[in-house]
Amino acid sequence: MASNAGAGKTGLIFFPAFDWAISPTHPEREERLLYTRDQIFEEGLMDLPQIEEYKPRLAENKDIARTHFCVPDVESQVTEAHLIAAGSTLTLADALEKGEIRNGFALVRPPGHHSMRVVHGNRGFCNINNMAILVEYLRTKYGHKRLAVIDTDVHHGDGTQEIFWHDPEVLCISFHQDGHTLYPGSGFVNEIGGPQALARTLNVPLPPGTTDEGIHYVLDNLILPILEEFKPDLVLNSAGQDNHYTDPLANMRFSANGYARLNEKLAPDICVLEGGYAVETALPYVNTGIIQAMAGLDYSHVREPDYVPGAFVQTDAMWREIKKTVDQVNEAWAKREEMVQMVRESLGDFYRRKKRVFYDTDMINESQEESVRLCPDCPGYMTITSSAQRGYGTLNNAFCVSIPRGACSSCREDAKEEYEEHLEDRRIGYVYLQDKDRDKFKFCNNMTHTQKGY
Structure with missing residues (x-):
């Protein structure tokens, strides 16, 4: 306490x-x-x-x-x-x-x-x-x-x-x-x-x-x-x-x-x-x-x-x-x-899941695919591919990368590489890098080629 x-x-x-x-x-x-x-x-x-x-x-x-x-x-x-x-x-x-x-x-x-x-x-x-x-x-x-x-x-x-x-x-x-x-x-x-x-x-x-x-x-x-x-x-x-x-x-x-x-x-x-x-x-x-x-x-x-x-x-x-x-x-x-040990042994290097999220107030449907590296040396970096729609029109596509606290050098390098690779993907509107380990955050608007950070 x-x-x-x-x-x-x-x-x-x-x-x-x-x-x-x-x-x-x-x-x-x-x-x-x-x-x-x-x-x-x-x-x-x-x-x-x-x-x-x-x-x-x-x-x-x-x-x-x-x-x-x-x-x-x-x-x-x-x-x-x-x-x-x-x-x-x-x-x-x-x-x-x-x-x-x-x-x-x-x-x-x-x-x-x-x-x-x-x-x-x-x-x-x-x-x-x-x-x-x-x-x-x-x-x-x-x-x-x-x-x-x-x-x-x-x-x-x-x-x-x-x-x-x-x-x-x-x-x-x-x-x-x-x-x-x-x-x-x-x-x-x-x-x-x-x-x-x-x-x-x-x-x-x-x-x-x-x-x-x-x-x-x-x-x-x-x-x-x-x-x-x-x-x-x-x-x-x-x-x-x-x-x-x-x-x-x-x-x-x-x-x-x-x-x-x-x-x-x-x-x-x-x-x-x-x-x-x-x-x-x-x-x-x-x-x-x-x-x-x-x-x-x-x-x-x-x-x-x-x-x-x-x-x-x-x-x-x-x-x-x-x-x-x-x-x-x-x-x-x-x-x-016991469960953590058993599950980690059965999954390999990455855990992935797909899910749908409904925004009931704004009537938005979101599809996500999440990937987390099951790293033996740190909590592992995460990526999320997200696409949101209202009705039949696509609102925004995004690719998100999160570096955890205590990230190892391997996860840090791989996470930054994923971020940089997706900066060139014109199918994705927005790309984000969330670095919790260093408390730095940035994103890129791929449509206007502008970057911003916090």
């Missing part, structure tokens, strides 16, 4: 993004934070010595390029609101690392956990992934090696999962409503990460109607024991709040007090707001409970006006399903090293 336990404050940042909206009546709108802010001020939380409010700042384009391949470029895919939402998480990271705060909560929008490594547009209300940008910033600026991301949103955190799929040093655990019943239709138990990072991605799909008791069973019997064994430098929480029983986009039965108790047990170093769309009936109470739990305050009085204790009960069938899922995920975690 961070070496700043002596700092007792909880840092907060509010950014409602007044000038960003998908549409005026869209569930992801500024009122999500305005009702919360009113509630917190009414409760007098901002006047307490345990709370410190910080002002947001803009993330730099380089912070985005460190995580994403934005097609055609960062400026085309993000607005100022996106840069401020991402930058707010970095402000809290700086405050945490300086010892100014014990923990922090970025109450910001737009959200980000559905945004993947390659970005052609908006999917699941997300353009860029605030949490993933925070992770890469913490690793680059402060040298953290092992980080854990716990996603408590009702929707599977498929973007965060995809970005760290091949990274054994980032543990991604997502519990969510079963993808058979809810967007994005993923997050099943068999999704456990790439061949060199097996069981560093863990998913806990839960049946619709899961209550406080079911979610805390997952926390107590799966998430907390695994965190204790993984021993991350920091625990980060993608704090979605749409497991709440009043959320209009899902079917779970979590309460505000249940969220607060979860936060107290999980003890995240930084929380980043994701989803949650019951703007009046849930968010003010859930956020109040989370903030009080983070600040070490009594949250026992936090309760929604319509909450009735004992109103939601899980059936025996639901309990059996939850316990079976927890057992399966625990088994995968226990066998992680």
